[in-house]
Amino acid sequence: MASKIGVVGCGYVGLVTGACFASLGHDVLCADIDADRIEKLSKGFIPIFEPGLEELVREGIASQRLRFTTSTRTAAEESEYIFICVQTPQLPDGNANMSFVEDAAREIAGGLSPRSIVINKSTMPVGSVERVRQVAEGAGAVEVHFVSNPEFLREGSAVYDFLHPDRIVIGSDDPVAAGRVSQLYTGLHAPILITDAASAEMIKYASNAFLAMKISFANGIANLCAAVGADAAEVTLGMGYDRRIGFEFLKPGPGFGGSCFPKDSSALLALAREQGVPFALLDATLEVNASQISRIVAMIEASLGELNGRRIGVLGLAFKANTDDVRDSPAIEICRRLLESGAEVVATDPAGSERAASLLPGLRLGPDPASTAEGADCLALLTEWEDFRWLDYEAIGATMARKIMIDARNLLDPAALRRAGFDYYGIGR
Numbered sequence: 001m002a003s004k005i006g007v008v009g010c011g012y013v014g015l016v017t018g019a020c021f022a023s024l025g026h027d028v029l030c031a032d033i034d035a036d037r038i039e040k041l042s043k044g045f046i047p048i049f050e051p052g053l054e055e056l057v058r059e060g061i062a063s064q065r066l067r068f069t070t071s072t073r074t075a076a077e078e079s080e081y082i083f084i085c086v087q088t089p090q091l092p093d094g095n096a097n098m099s100f101v102e103d104a105a106r107e108i109a110g111g112l113s114p115r116s117i118v119i120n121k122s123t124m125p126v127g128s129v130e131r132v133r134q135v136a137e138g139a140g141a142v143e144v145h146f147v148s149n150p151e152f153l154r155e156g157s158a159v160y161d162f163l164h165p166d167r168i169v170i171g172s173d174d175p176v177a178a179g180r181v182s183q184l185y186t187g188l189h190a191p192i193l194i195t196d197a198a199s200a201e202m203i204k205y206a207s208n209a210f211l212a213m214k215i216s217f218a219n220g221i222a223n224l225c226a227a228v229g230a231d232a233a234e235v236t237l238g239m240g241y242d243r244r245i246g247f248e249f250l251k252p253g254p255g256f257g258g259s260c261f262p263k264d265s266s267a268l269l270a271l272a273r274e275q276g277v278p279f280a281l282l283d284a285t286l287e288v289n290a291s292q293i294s295r296i297v298a299m300i301e302a303s304l305g306e307l308n309g310r311r312i313g314v315l316g317l318a319f320k321a322n323t324d325d326v327r328d329s330p331a332i333e334i335c336r337r338l339l340e341s342g343a344e345v346v347a348t349d350p351a352g353s354e355r356a357a358s359l360l361p362g363l364r365l366g367p368d369p370a371s372t373a374e375g376a377d378c379l380a381l382l383t384e385w386e387d388f389r390w391l392d393y394e395a396i397g398a399t400m401a402r403k404i405m406i407d408a409r410n411l412l413d414p415a416a417l418r419r420a421g422f423d424y425y426g427i428g429r
Ligand code: UDX
Pocket: 151, 152, 153, 154, 155, 156, 208, 215, 248, 249, 250, 251, 252, 253, 254, 255, 256, 257, 258, 259, 260, 261, 319, 320, 321
């Protein structure tokens, strides 16, 4: 049965949530305070690079199941289910900044009715369902229900992840409201876990922190593999066959980045500190992640003798492949350090170049990998775009000053690179 859904915030999470619910047959009204963004969205132009999203938004607009507004209050008035999908950026102390969520709660308050259910979709600290309730009730909401329904979307496959979830988590101290929210997902095949609000909020943080820990563990093992002459790719493959471990999130590299893992791990750590609960594993996860960047800069420096005056070609700036997102991207931090050490850095990325250039004024952009490599003393592959796997490295090497490849993602075939005349360095290989 079609339900009326309001979505507050048209960023990654809000837009994917709105477009996917429309594709499941619901009537969705998405609100954002950015008028320019709403105007473009209404015409079917989406401001982010997310496979499949533009098609879904256009289908939703054509079927009139997906509409956009600049009025948060209207989205609340016209809907029974209101999803809060605004950003919760990291504060200097590691905690999440809840001011956007609180603003949204105040804005919707006057438009809510006793049928309304307000659902926290963005990642929010434990206790946020209660916080949103207090703010909304303080602004006049009466007899409204509040629920947590965290997203588990990966950038680059967010539409797929929404429509093929491993699980759907719904947390509320009101089981009737939780049951009603679960109906919205009719048509998807996934276990639905109904919990109390705090547990649902914790599931999201615990899942992200666990995945971040897996990556840091893989990086630790890879560094040890390099020291003892083992191959990290083989080692993590051998570990992954054990079903209790699994293959995923065991790829060593420059460390995890993006808008979620660093922020959510820091927020969980801040919570543990606040509660006086020691969580050394989480501390170490972040510490290993930070040191991975220094390690890669050191690898580049060791291969060149020194960084000052060297020309380094960088392949990849986004925090991972298939996204234009450079937020907290290890590649950006590595470029920053190379520039600070006096190196000349020319970089290219299939999607993230422009965003990176605005963050790093000294960075030169190459239009493509071949021109980025021209005259370089070294190439550093920092994002695992498939495009980089299949380049003609023999031709590329012929234009370089020195043929050195630092493959920080273990994307390339070491033997093929060596045949092309490169000194090849991977992570833990
Ligand atoms: C993540 C979670 O996967 C998602 O469930 C949550 O809702 C938001 O955060 P995302 O930030 O899009 O999604 O990226 P993800 O694909 O999970 O990768 C995170 C980071 O880990 C990237 O920097 C990636 O390069 C790195 N990573 C991932 C590794 O270094 N090794 C791996 O094996 C996997």
